[in-house]
Amino acid sequence: MALAVAQTRSVLFIKRKYLHALRKTCLWFSTNDTILADQRKPPPKTHLRKSQKKTTLTDLSWEERLSDVVTPLWRLSYDEQLELKLKHQERIMSQLSGYLSGELQSQSSLPVRTKLSFPVLPVLPSPVRDGYRNKSTFSVNRGVDGNPKTVGFYVGTGKKGNIVCVNGDHLLNMPEKHTRVARCYQDFIRLSSLEPCLLFYTGGHWREVTVRTNAEGHTMAIVYFHPQTLTPEEVVVHKAELLDYFTRGPGSVCQLHSLFFQESAMTRCTHEQSPYQLLHGQPHIYEEQLGFKFRISADAFFQVNQAAAEVLYSTVRQLCIPNPEEGGERTQFGGTLLDVCCGTGAIGIITSPRVDRIIGIELIEQAVEDARHNAALNNVLNCEFIPGKAEVVLPGVMSQLSSAGGGPVAAVVNPARAGLHYRVVRALRNQPNIRRLVYVSCKPDGDAMRNFRELCCAPDPMKKLTGEAFSPTLAVPVDMFPHTPHCELVLLFER
Numbered sequence: 001m002a003l004a005v006a007q008t009r010s011v012l013f014i015k016r017k018y019l020h021a022l023r024k025t026c027l028w029f030s031t032n033d034t035i036l037a038d039q040r041k042p043p044p045k046t047h048l049r050k051s052q053k054k055t056t057l058t059d060l061s062w063e064e065r066l067s068d069v070v071t072p073l074w075r076l077s078y079d080e081q082l083e084l085k086l087k088h089q090e091r092i093m094s095q096l097s098g099y100l101s102g103e104l105q106s107q108s109s110l111p112v113r114t115k116l117s118f119p120v121l122p123v124l125p126s127p128v129r130d131g132y133r134n135k136s137t138f139s140v141n142r143g144v145d146g147n148p149k150t151v152g153f154y155v156g157t158g159k160k161g162n163i164v165c166v167n168g169d170h171l172l173n174m175p176e177k178h179t180r181v182a183r184c185y186q187d188f189i190r191l192s193s194l195e196p197c198l199l200f201y202t203g204g205h206w207r208e209v210t211v212r213t214n215a216e217g218h219t220m221a222i223v224y225f226h227p228q229t230l231t232p233e234e235v236v237v238h239k240a241e242l243l244d245y246f247t248r249g250p251g252s253v254c255q256l257h258s259l260f261f262q263e264s265a266m267t268r269c270t271h272e273q274s275p276y277q278l279l280h281g282q283p284h285i286y287e288e289q290l291g292f293k294f295r296i297s298a299d300a301f302f303q304v305n306q307a308a309a310e311v312l313y314s315t316v317r318q319l320c321i322p323n324p325e326e327g328g329e330r331t332q333f334g335g336t337l338l339d340v341c342c343g344t345g346a347i348g349i350i351t352s353p354r355v356d357r358i359i360g361i362e363l364i365e366q367a368v369e370d371a372r373h374n375a376a377l378n379n380v381l382n383c384e385f386i387p388g389k390a391e392v393v394l395p396g397v398m399s400q401l402s403s404a405g406g407g408p409v410a411a412v413v414n415p416a417r418a419g420l421h422y423r424v425v426r427a428l429r430n431q432p433n434i435r436r437l438v439y440v441s442c443k444p445d446g447d448a449m450r451n452f453r454e455l456c457c458a459p460d461p462m463k464k465l466t467g468e469a470f471s472p473t474l475a476v477p478v479d480m481f482p483h484t485p486h487c488e489l490v491l492l493f494e495r
Protein backbone atom coordinates (compact mmCIF):
# COMPACT_ATOMS: atom_id res chain seq x y z
CA MET A 1 0.00 0.00 0.00
CA ALA A 2 2.75 2.39 1.09
CA LEU A 3 4.67 1.43 -2.05
CA ALA A 4 1.63 2.18 -4.29
CA VAL A 5 1.18 5.61 -2.68
CA ALA A 6 4.88 6.36 -3.14
CA GLN A 7 4.71 5.31 -6.80
CA THR A 8 1.62 7.46 -7.44
CA ARG A 9 3.34 10.42 -5.80
CA SER A 10 6.43 9.93 -7.90
CA VAL A 11 4.39 9.76 -11.16
CA LEU A 12 2.48 12.89 -10.13
CA PHE A 13 5.73 14.64 -9.32
CA ILE A 14 7.21 13.74 -12.71
CA LYS A 15 4.01 14.82 -14.47
CA ARG A 16 3.96 18.17 -12.66
CA LYS A 17 7.65 18.71 -13.43
CA TYR A 18 6.99 17.81 -17.05
CA LEU A 19 4.00 20.15 -17.33
CA HIS A 20 6.09 22.94 -15.87
CA ALA A 21 8.83 22.35 -18.46
CA LEU A 22 6.24 22.30 -21.22
CA ARG A 23 4.68 25.54 -20.08
CA LYS A 24 8.10 27.12 -20.39
CA THR A 25 8.61 25.47 -23.77
CA CYS A 26 5.24 26.74 -25.02
CA LEU A 27 6.43 30.30 -24.61
CA TRP A 28 8.87 29.96 -27.42
CA PHE A 29 7.70 27.02 -29.50
CA SER A 30 6.25 27.90 -32.86
CA THR A 31 4.34 26.11 -35.60
CA ASN A 32 6.78 24.75 -38.14
CA ASP A 33 5.18 23.28 -41.19
CA THR A 34 8.37 21.84 -42.48
CA ILE A 35 9.63 19.97 -39.45
CA LEU A 36 6.33 18.70 -38.18
CA ALA A 37 5.72 15.16 -39.26
CA ASP A 38 2.87 12.78 -38.93
CA GLN A 39 3.17 9.71 -36.86
CA ARG A 40 1.16 6.63 -36.42
CA LYS A 41 2.38 4.39 -33.67
CA PRO A 42 3.08 6.23 -30.42
CA PRO A 43 5.36 4.53 -27.99
CA PRO A 44 2.95 2.58 -25.75
CA LYS A 45 1.93 4.09 -22.42
CA THR A 46 3.88 1.48 -20.44
CA HIS A 47 6.97 2.54 -22.34
CA LEU A 48 6.04 6.12 -21.56
CA ARG A 49 5.97 5.58 -17.82
CA LYS A 50 9.38 3.99 -17.95
CA SER A 51 10.70 6.94 -19.93
CA GLN A 52 9.26 9.37 -17.41
CA LYS A 53 11.44 7.83 -14.74
CA LYS A 54 14.51 8.46 -16.82
CA THR A 55 16.37 11.53 -15.88
CA THR A 56 18.77 12.46 -18.63
CA LEU A 57 18.17 13.18 -22.31
CA THR A 58 20.70 10.58 -23.39
CA ASP A 59 18.66 7.86 -21.64
CA LEU A 60 15.84 8.47 -24.08
CA SER A 61 15.57 6.48 -27.28
CA TRP A 62 15.97 8.36 -30.57
CA GLU A 63 12.25 7.85 -31.21
CA GLU A 64 11.38 9.46 -27.88
CA ARG A 65 13.74 12.33 -28.55
CA LEU A 66 12.15 12.92 -31.92
CA SER A 67 8.67 12.77 -30.38
CA ASP A 68 9.80 15.35 -27.85
CA VAL A 69 10.86 17.65 -30.71
CA VAL A 70 7.92 17.17 -33.06
CA THR A 71 5.05 16.31 -30.72
CA PRO A 72 6.25 17.43 -27.29
CA LEU A 73 2.84 16.91 -25.64
CA TRP A 74 2.66 13.23 -26.59
CA ARG A 75 2.97 12.10 -22.99
CA LEU A 76 -0.18 13.97 -21.91
CA SER A 77 -3.81 12.97 -22.28
CA TYR A 78 -5.74 15.04 -24.83
CA ASP A 79 -7.67 16.83 -22.05
CA GLU A 80 -4.38 17.80 -20.42
CA GLN A 81 -3.10 19.08 -23.75
CA LEU A 82 -6.19 21.26 -24.23
CA GLU A 83 -5.89 22.61 -20.68
CA LEU A 84 -2.28 23.54 -21.30
CA LYS A 85 -3.09 25.22 -24.60
CA LEU A 86 -5.95 27.19 -23.08
CA LYS A 87 -3.68 28.49 -20.30
CA HIS A 88 -1.11 29.50 -22.89
CA GLN A 89 -3.67 31.36 -25.02
CA GLU A 90 -5.13 33.05 -21.93
CA ARG A 91 -1.65 34.18 -20.96
CA ILE A 92 -1.12 35.75 -24.40
CA MET A 93 -4.54 37.40 -24.37
CA SER A 94 -3.93 38.74 -20.88
CA GLN A 95 -0.71 40.24 -22.21
CA LEU A 96 -2.72 41.90 -24.98
CA SER A 97 -5.24 43.16 -22.41
CA GLY A 98 -2.30 44.57 -20.43
CA TYR A 99 -0.93 46.45 -23.43
CA LEU A 100 -4.33 47.87 -24.29
CA SER A 101 -5.06 49.02 -20.75
CA GLY A 102 -1.61 50.60 -20.49
CA GLU A 103 -0.54 48.26 -17.65
CA LEU A 104 2.16 46.78 -19.86
CA GLN A 105 4.36 49.08 -21.87
CA SER A 106 6.64 47.20 -24.20
CA GLN A 107 6.68 43.76 -25.74
CA SER A 108 9.84 43.07 -23.76
CA SER A 109 7.99 43.63 -20.48
CA LEU A 110 7.73 40.48 -18.46
CA PRO A 111 4.37 38.83 -19.08
CA VAL A 112 2.68 40.08 -15.91
CA ARG A 113 -0.74 38.48 -15.51
CA THR A 114 -3.28 41.18 -16.37
CA LYS A 115 -7.02 40.72 -16.07
CA LEU A 116 -8.52 39.63 -19.39
CA SER A 117 -10.61 42.41 -20.90
CA PHE A 118 -12.54 40.04 -23.18
CA PRO A 119 -13.54 36.35 -23.03
CA VAL A 120 -11.27 33.53 -24.16
CA LEU A 121 -13.38 30.45 -24.92
CA PRO A 122 -12.18 26.90 -24.18
CA VAL A 123 -10.04 25.41 -26.95
CA LEU A 124 -12.21 23.77 -29.62
CA PRO A 125 -10.81 20.24 -29.91
CA SER A 126 -9.63 18.62 -33.11
CA PRO A 127 -12.10 15.93 -34.24
CA VAL A 128 -9.09 13.80 -35.26
CA ARG A 129 -6.14 13.48 -32.89
CA ASP A 130 -3.77 10.98 -34.49
CA GLY A 131 -2.39 10.78 -38.02
CA TYR A 132 -4.14 14.04 -38.83
CA ARG A 133 -1.51 15.73 -40.98
CA ASN A 134 -2.29 16.05 -44.67
CA LYS A 135 1.13 17.47 -45.48
CA SER A 136 4.58 16.46 -44.19
CA THR A 137 8.05 17.36 -45.32
CA PHE A 138 10.79 14.81 -44.63
CA SER A 139 14.44 15.86 -44.60
CA VAL A 140 17.49 13.93 -45.77
CA ASN A 141 20.53 13.74 -43.54
CA ARG A 142 22.84 11.48 -41.54
CA GLY A 143 20.89 8.89 -39.55
CA VAL A 144 21.52 7.38 -36.15
CA ASP A 145 23.77 4.78 -37.83
CA GLY A 146 25.70 7.49 -39.73
CA ASN A 147 24.07 6.74 -43.11
CA PRO A 148 23.77 10.12 -44.90
CA LYS A 149 20.92 8.82 -47.02
CA THR A 150 18.39 8.77 -44.20
CA VAL A 151 14.93 10.29 -44.63
CA GLY A 152 13.11 11.60 -41.58
CA PHE A 153 13.10 14.48 -39.11
CA TYR A 154 15.85 16.27 -37.28
CA VAL A 155 16.93 15.85 -33.70
CA GLY A 156 19.59 18.47 -32.94
CA THR A 157 20.34 21.68 -34.81
CA GLY A 158 22.48 22.80 -37.72
CA LYS A 159 23.88 25.56 -35.53
CA LYS A 160 25.24 23.09 -32.98
CA GLY A 161 26.31 20.72 -35.75
CA ASN A 162 24.61 17.78 -34.01
CA ILE A 163 21.80 16.97 -36.42
CA VAL A 164 20.66 13.38 -36.54
CA CYS A 165 17.93 12.40 -38.96
CA VAL A 166 15.43 10.05 -37.33
CA ASN A 167 12.74 8.12 -39.10
CA GLY A 168 9.29 9.36 -38.04
CA ASP A 169 7.13 6.22 -38.32
CA HIS A 170 6.17 6.33 -34.65
CA LEU A 171 5.11 9.99 -34.55
CA LEU A 172 1.54 10.45 -33.37
CA ASN A 173 0.47 13.10 -35.86
CA MET A 174 1.74 11.20 -38.92
CA PRO A 175 -0.46 9.17 -41.27
CA GLU A 176 0.94 5.88 -42.51
CA LYS A 177 0.74 7.01 -46.14
CA HIS A 178 3.28 9.74 -45.43
CA THR A 179 5.78 7.50 -43.67
CA ARG A 180 5.44 4.90 -46.43
CA VAL A 181 6.48 7.45 -49.06
CA ALA A 182 9.38 8.55 -46.85
CA ARG A 183 10.56 4.94 -46.43
CA CYS A 184 10.35 4.34 -50.18
CA TYR A 185 12.15 7.58 -50.96
CA GLN A 186 14.92 6.53 -48.57
CA ASP A 187 15.23 3.15 -50.33
CA PHE A 188 15.28 4.93 -53.69
CA ILE A 189 18.06 7.40 -52.80
CA ARG A 190 20.09 4.58 -51.25
CA LEU A 191 19.92 2.81 -54.62
CA SER A 192 20.74 5.99 -56.56
CA SER A 193 24.28 6.73 -57.72
CA LEU A 194 23.81 10.37 -56.68
CA GLU A 195 24.69 11.73 -53.26
CA PRO A 196 22.17 13.42 -50.96
CA CYS A 197 22.36 17.19 -50.59
CA LEU A 198 23.05 17.72 -46.88
CA LEU A 199 24.45 21.24 -47.14
CA PHE A 200 23.98 23.24 -50.33
CA TYR A 201 27.61 24.26 -50.57
CA THR A 202 29.04 20.76 -50.10
CA GLY A 203 27.28 19.30 -53.14
CA GLY A 204 24.88 16.40 -53.43
CA HIS A 205 21.49 16.26 -55.08
CA TRP A 206 18.64 14.45 -53.32
CA ARG A 207 16.88 16.77 -50.95
CA GLU A 208 13.66 16.61 -48.98
CA VAL A 209 10.37 15.05 -49.98
CA THR A 210 6.94 16.56 -49.28
CA VAL A 211 3.91 14.32 -49.08
CA ARG A 212 0.33 15.61 -49.32
CA THR A 213 -2.76 13.47 -48.87
CA ASN A 214 -6.48 14.11 -48.84
CA ALA A 215 -9.40 12.52 -47.01
CA GLU A 216 -9.99 10.18 -49.98
CA GLY A 217 -6.46 8.84 -49.55
CA HIS A 218 -4.97 10.35 -52.70
CA THR A 219 -1.24 10.93 -52.28
CA MET A 220 0.95 13.58 -53.87
CA ALA A 221 4.75 13.40 -53.49
CA ILE A 222 7.09 16.28 -54.32
CA VAL A 223 10.80 15.48 -54.54
CA TYR A 224 13.23 18.39 -54.24
CA PHE A 225 16.51 18.05 -56.09
CA HIS A 226 19.64 20.20 -56.25
CA PRO A 227 21.03 20.04 -59.81
CA GLN A 228 24.50 21.35 -58.77
CA THR A 229 26.59 21.03 -61.97
CA LEU A 230 24.59 18.28 -63.68
CA THR A 231 23.56 18.94 -67.26
CA PRO A 232 19.81 18.93 -68.07
CA GLU A 233 20.34 15.61 -69.91
CA GLU A 234 21.90 14.06 -66.80
CA VAL A 235 19.02 15.30 -64.63
CA VAL A 236 16.56 13.67 -67.04
CA VAL A 237 18.14 10.26 -66.38
CA HIS A 238 17.69 10.55 -62.60
CA LYS A 239 14.15 11.86 -62.96
CA ALA A 240 13.34 8.80 -65.09
CA GLU A 241 14.80 6.50 -62.40
CA LEU A 242 12.68 8.21 -59.74
CA LEU A 243 9.56 7.90 -61.89
CA ASP A 244 10.26 4.26 -62.61
CA TYR A 245 10.84 3.46 -58.93
CA PHE A 246 7.51 4.99 -57.83
CA THR A 247 5.36 3.81 -60.75
CA ARG A 248 6.75 0.38 -61.68
CA GLY A 249 9.29 -0.41 -58.96
CA PRO A 250 9.04 -1.00 -55.19
CA GLY A 251 7.71 2.55 -54.64
CA SER A 252 4.50 1.64 -56.47
CA VAL A 253 3.15 0.41 -53.10
CA CYS A 254 2.62 4.13 -52.34
CA GLN A 255 0.04 4.28 -55.16
CA LEU A 256 0.94 7.88 -55.88
CA HIS A 257 -1.79 10.00 -57.34
CA SER A 258 0.83 12.63 -58.33
CA LEU A 259 4.61 12.72 -58.43
CA PHE A 260 6.28 16.11 -58.76
CA PHE A 261 9.94 16.99 -59.09
CA GLN A 262 11.39 20.41 -58.39
CA GLU A 263 14.97 21.39 -59.20
CA SER A 264 15.93 24.00 -56.67
CA ALA A 265 19.12 25.55 -55.47
CA MET A 266 17.34 27.46 -52.68
CA THR A 267 15.67 26.29 -49.50
CA ARG A 268 12.26 27.07 -50.92
CA CYS A 269 11.29 28.02 -54.48
CA THR A 270 7.85 28.97 -55.72
CA HIS A 271 6.48 27.43 -58.92
CA GLU A 272 7.35 30.69 -60.69
CA GLN A 273 10.99 30.52 -59.53
CA SER A 274 11.40 26.86 -60.45
CA PRO A 275 8.46 24.93 -61.89
CA TYR A 276 7.00 21.91 -60.18
CA GLN A 277 7.46 19.28 -62.89
CA LEU A 278 4.69 16.70 -62.99
CA LEU A 279 6.35 13.31 -63.59
CA HIS A 280 3.27 11.20 -63.03
CA GLY A 281 -0.47 11.37 -62.41
CA GLN A 282 -2.76 14.27 -61.65
CA PRO A 283 -1.56 17.88 -61.18
CA HIS A 284 -3.82 18.51 -58.16
CA ILE A 285 -5.47 16.86 -55.24
CA TYR A 286 -8.92 17.83 -53.96
CA GLU A 287 -10.27 18.26 -50.46
CA GLU A 288 -13.76 18.90 -49.10
CA GLN A 289 -14.49 21.48 -46.43
CA LEU A 290 -18.00 22.16 -45.09
CA GLY A 291 -19.61 20.91 -48.30
CA PHE A 292 -17.32 22.85 -50.65
CA LYS A 293 -14.69 21.23 -52.83
CA PHE A 294 -11.15 22.62 -53.05
CA ARG A 295 -8.42 22.01 -55.56
CA ILE A 296 -4.92 22.14 -54.07
CA SER A 297 -1.76 22.65 -56.13
CA ALA A 298 1.67 21.42 -55.11
CA ASP A 299 2.71 24.93 -54.12
CA ALA A 300 -0.47 26.10 -52.37
CA PHE A 301 -1.11 26.39 -48.64
CA PHE A 302 -3.86 24.26 -47.17
CA GLN A 303 -4.63 23.78 -43.47
CA VAL A 304 -2.74 20.66 -42.31
CA ASN A 305 -5.60 19.10 -40.38
CA GLN A 306 -8.67 18.77 -42.59
CA ALA A 307 -11.19 17.87 -39.88
CA ALA A 308 -10.00 20.62 -37.52
CA ALA A 309 -9.96 23.10 -40.43
CA GLU A 310 -13.73 22.64 -40.68
CA VAL A 311 -14.01 23.66 -37.03
CA LEU A 312 -11.75 26.62 -37.71
CA TYR A 313 -13.60 27.75 -40.83
CA SER A 314 -17.07 27.51 -39.32
CA THR A 315 -15.83 29.52 -36.32
CA VAL A 316 -14.32 32.17 -38.59
CA ARG A 317 -17.44 32.34 -40.76
CA GLN A 318 -19.70 32.73 -37.75
CA LEU A 319 -17.52 35.51 -36.29
CA CYS A 320 -17.17 37.38 -39.60
CA ILE A 321 -20.82 37.27 -40.60
CA PRO A 322 -22.82 36.07 -37.59
CA ASN A 323 -25.83 33.96 -38.29
CA PRO A 324 -28.09 33.86 -35.22
CA GLU A 325 -29.23 30.36 -36.06
CA GLU A 326 -26.12 28.70 -37.39
CA GLY A 327 -27.40 25.94 -39.60
CA GLY A 328 -30.83 27.59 -40.07
CA GLU A 329 -31.83 30.34 -42.49
CA ARG A 330 -28.86 32.14 -43.95
CA THR A 331 -28.59 35.79 -43.08
CA GLN A 332 -27.51 38.06 -45.93
CA PHE A 333 -24.96 40.57 -44.73
CA GLY A 334 -25.21 42.45 -48.02
CA GLY A 335 -21.67 43.72 -48.04
CA THR A 336 -18.11 42.73 -48.86
CA LEU A 337 -15.84 40.25 -47.09
CA LEU A 338 -12.14 40.91 -47.51
CA ASP A 339 -10.15 37.67 -47.23
CA VAL A 340 -6.56 38.80 -46.76
CA CYS A 341 -3.92 36.06 -47.27
CA CYS A 342 -6.65 33.83 -48.68
CA GLY A 343 -4.57 30.85 -49.90
CA THR A 344 -6.78 28.66 -52.09
CA GLY A 345 -9.83 30.76 -51.15
CA ALA A 346 -11.36 28.49 -48.50
CA ILE A 347 -12.62 31.12 -46.03
CA GLY A 348 -14.10 33.39 -48.70
CA ILE A 349 -15.77 30.59 -50.66
CA ILE A 350 -17.25 29.00 -47.54
CA THR A 351 -18.61 32.39 -46.41
CA SER A 352 -19.77 33.47 -49.90
CA PRO A 353 -23.49 32.58 -49.43
CA ARG A 354 -23.70 35.13 -46.60
CA VAL A 355 -22.27 38.14 -48.45
CA ASP A 356 -22.69 40.04 -51.70
CA ARG A 357 -19.04 40.03 -52.58
CA ILE A 358 -15.76 38.39 -51.57
CA ILE A 359 -12.38 39.93 -52.36
CA GLY A 360 -9.46 37.60 -51.67
CA ILE A 361 -5.80 38.64 -51.79
CA GLU A 362 -2.96 36.12 -51.97
CA LEU A 363 0.76 36.19 -52.68
CA ILE A 364 1.26 32.75 -54.29
CA GLU A 365 0.03 32.71 -57.88
CA GLN A 366 -0.72 29.00 -57.94
CA ALA A 367 -2.92 29.46 -54.87
CA VAL A 368 -4.80 32.32 -56.58
CA GLU A 369 -5.36 30.12 -59.64
CA ASP A 370 -6.66 27.42 -57.29
CA ALA A 371 -8.93 29.94 -55.54
CA ARG A 372 -10.45 31.08 -58.85
CA HIS A 373 -10.87 27.50 -59.97
CA ASN A 374 -12.42 26.57 -56.60
CA ALA A 375 -15.00 29.36 -56.84
CA ALA A 376 -16.04 28.12 -60.31
CA LEU A 377 -15.99 24.48 -59.14
CA ASN A 378 -18.51 25.35 -56.42
CA ASN A 379 -20.63 27.63 -58.63
CA VAL A 380 -19.69 30.59 -56.48
CA LEU A 381 -19.97 33.71 -58.60
CA ASN A 382 -19.41 36.51 -56.10
CA CYS A 383 -15.69 35.94 -55.43
CA GLU A 384 -12.76 37.82 -56.88
CA PHE A 385 -9.17 36.80 -56.11
CA ILE A 386 -6.28 39.19 -56.58
CA PRO A 387 -2.67 37.98 -56.77
CA GLY A 388 0.07 39.95 -55.05
CA LYS A 389 1.37 41.14 -51.74
CA ALA A 390 -1.49 42.33 -49.54
CA GLU A 391 0.55 45.41 -48.57
CA VAL A 392 0.69 46.42 -52.24
CA VAL A 393 -2.80 45.37 -53.32
CA LEU A 394 -4.96 46.32 -50.33
CA PRO A 395 -4.60 50.14 -50.39
CA GLY A 396 -5.98 50.18 -53.98
CA VAL A 397 -8.83 47.83 -53.01
CA MET A 398 -9.71 50.14 -50.12
CA SER A 399 -10.04 53.20 -52.33
CA GLN A 400 -12.33 51.16 -54.64
CA LEU A 401 -14.47 50.16 -51.65
CA SER A 402 -14.73 53.76 -50.44
CA SER A 403 -15.63 55.13 -53.86
CA ALA A 404 -18.13 52.30 -54.51
CA GLY A 405 -20.62 53.82 -52.11
CA GLY A 406 -19.29 52.48 -48.83
CA GLY A 407 -21.38 49.34 -48.10
CA PRO A 408 -20.52 47.33 -44.99
CA VAL A 409 -17.20 45.50 -45.08
CA ALA A 410 -16.00 42.66 -42.87
CA ALA A 411 -12.42 41.44 -42.97
CA VAL A 412 -10.65 38.21 -42.16
CA VAL A 413 -6.87 38.09 -42.09
CA ASN A 414 -4.92 34.85 -41.85
CA PRO A 415 -1.26 35.71 -42.43
CA ALA A 416 1.75 33.47 -42.06
CA ARG A 417 3.73 33.67 -38.81
CA ALA A 418 5.43 36.91 -39.86
CA GLY A 419 2.08 38.68 -39.35
CA LEU A 420 0.71 41.51 -41.49
CA HIS A 421 2.80 44.26 -43.03
CA TYR A 422 2.08 47.60 -41.30
CA ARG A 423 0.59 48.95 -44.57
CA VAL A 424 -2.07 46.23 -44.41
CA VAL A 425 -2.92 47.09 -40.80
CA ARG A 426 -3.06 50.77 -41.72
CA ALA A 427 -5.37 50.14 -44.69
CA LEU A 428 -7.73 48.02 -42.57
CA ARG A 429 -7.73 50.41 -39.67
CA ASN A 430 -8.33 53.48 -41.84
CA GLN A 431 -11.31 51.97 -43.71
CA PRO A 432 -14.30 53.15 -41.64
CA ASN A 433 -16.70 50.64 -43.25
CA ILE A 434 -14.94 47.73 -41.54
CA ARG A 435 -16.70 47.22 -38.22
CA ARG A 436 -15.70 43.57 -37.64
CA LEU A 437 -12.30 42.07 -38.26
CA VAL A 438 -11.33 38.47 -37.57
CA TYR A 439 -7.63 37.74 -37.13
CA VAL A 440 -6.59 34.08 -37.42
CA SER A 441 -3.11 33.43 -36.09
CA CYS A 442 -1.04 30.33 -35.41
CA LYS A 443 1.39 32.44 -33.37
CA PRO A 444 -0.45 35.23 -31.58
CA ASP A 445 2.47 35.97 -29.26
CA GLY A 446 4.81 36.76 -32.14
CA ASP A 447 4.51 39.40 -34.82
CA ALA A 448 0.72 39.12 -34.71
CA MET A 449 0.82 40.81 -31.27
CA ARG A 450 2.34 43.88 -32.92
CA ASN A 451 -0.56 43.86 -35.41
CA PHE A 452 -3.14 43.54 -32.59
CA ARG A 453 -1.67 46.56 -30.86
CA GLU A 454 -1.61 48.61 -34.06
CA LEU A 455 -5.26 47.77 -34.68
CA CYS A 456 -6.27 48.81 -31.17
CA CYS A 457 -4.02 51.72 -30.17
CA ALA A 458 -5.29 55.30 -29.91
CA PRO A 459 -5.26 57.11 -33.30
CA ASP A 460 -1.67 57.99 -34.15
CA PRO A 461 -1.22 60.43 -37.09
CA MET A 462 2.56 59.93 -36.97
CA LYS A 463 2.02 56.25 -37.87
CA LYS A 464 -0.85 57.18 -40.20
CA LEU A 465 -3.20 55.14 -38.00
CA THR A 466 -5.98 57.66 -38.10
CA GLY A 467 -9.07 55.42 -38.12
CA GLU A 468 -11.11 54.62 -35.02
CA ALA A 469 -9.46 51.97 -32.84
CA PHE A 470 -10.67 48.35 -32.82
CA SER A 471 -11.15 46.40 -29.59
CA PRO A 472 -10.76 42.65 -29.15
CA THR A 473 -14.10 41.22 -28.08
CA LEU A 474 -13.73 37.43 -28.24
CA ALA A 475 -10.93 34.88 -28.61
CA VAL A 476 -11.58 31.30 -29.75
CA PRO A 477 -8.61 28.92 -29.82
CA VAL A 478 -8.98 25.96 -32.20
CA ASP A 479 -6.72 22.94 -31.84
CA MET A 480 -5.34 22.15 -35.27
CA PHE A 481 -2.20 20.41 -34.00
CA PRO A 482 -2.84 17.74 -31.31
CA HIS A 483 0.29 16.54 -29.42
CA THR A 484 2.08 19.82 -30.18
CA PRO A 485 1.90 23.04 -28.12
CA HIS A 486 0.37 24.95 -31.04
CA CYS A 487 -3.15 25.94 -31.85
CA GLU A 488 -4.85 28.51 -34.06
CA LEU A 489 -6.29 31.56 -32.39
CA VAL A 490 -9.37 33.20 -33.89
CA LEU A 491 -9.59 36.71 -32.49
CA LEU A 492 -12.57 38.98 -33.14
CA PHE A 493 -12.04 42.75 -33.22
CA GLU A 494 -14.96 45.18 -33.35
CA ARG A 495 -15.51 48.91 -33.31
Ligand SMILES: C[S@@+](CC[C@H](N)C(=O)[O-])C[C@H]1O[C@@H](n2cnc3c(N)ncnc32)[C@H](O)[C@@H]1O
Pocket residue numbers: 301302303340341342343344345346347361362363364367388389390391414415416
Ligand atom coordinates in the same frame (compact mmCIF):
# COMPACT_ATOMS: atom_id res chain seq x y z
C1 LIG B 1 -1.75 30.67 -42.99
S1 LIG B 1 -1.98 30.71 -44.73
C2 LIG B 1 -3.73 30.98 -44.79
C3 LIG B 1 -4.42 30.63 -46.07
C4 LIG B 1 -5.94 30.56 -46.05
N1 LIG B 1 -6.55 31.58 -45.25
C5 LIG B 1 -6.42 29.18 -45.65
O1 LIG B 1 -6.99 29.01 -44.58
O2 LIG B 1 -6.20 28.23 -46.43
C6 LIG B 1 -1.25 32.25 -45.10
C7 LIG B 1 -1.31 32.62 -46.56
O3 LIG B 1 -0.78 33.94 -46.69
C8 LIG B 1 -0.07 34.04 -47.91
N2 LIG B 1 0.80 35.22 -47.79
C9 LIG B 1 1.98 35.33 -47.13
N3 LIG B 1 2.44 36.58 -47.21
C10 LIG B 1 1.54 37.29 -47.93
C11 LIG B 1 1.46 38.66 -48.35
N4 LIG B 1 2.43 39.53 -48.06
N5 LIG B 1 0.39 39.03 -49.06
C12 LIG B 1 -0.60 38.16 -49.38
N6 LIG B 1 -0.58 36.86 -49.02
C13 LIG B 1 0.48 36.42 -48.30
C14 LIG B 1 0.62 32.70 -48.00
O4 LIG B 1 1.00 32.42 -49.31
C15 LIG B 1 -0.47 31.76 -47.48
O5 LIG B 1 -1.27 31.26 -48.52
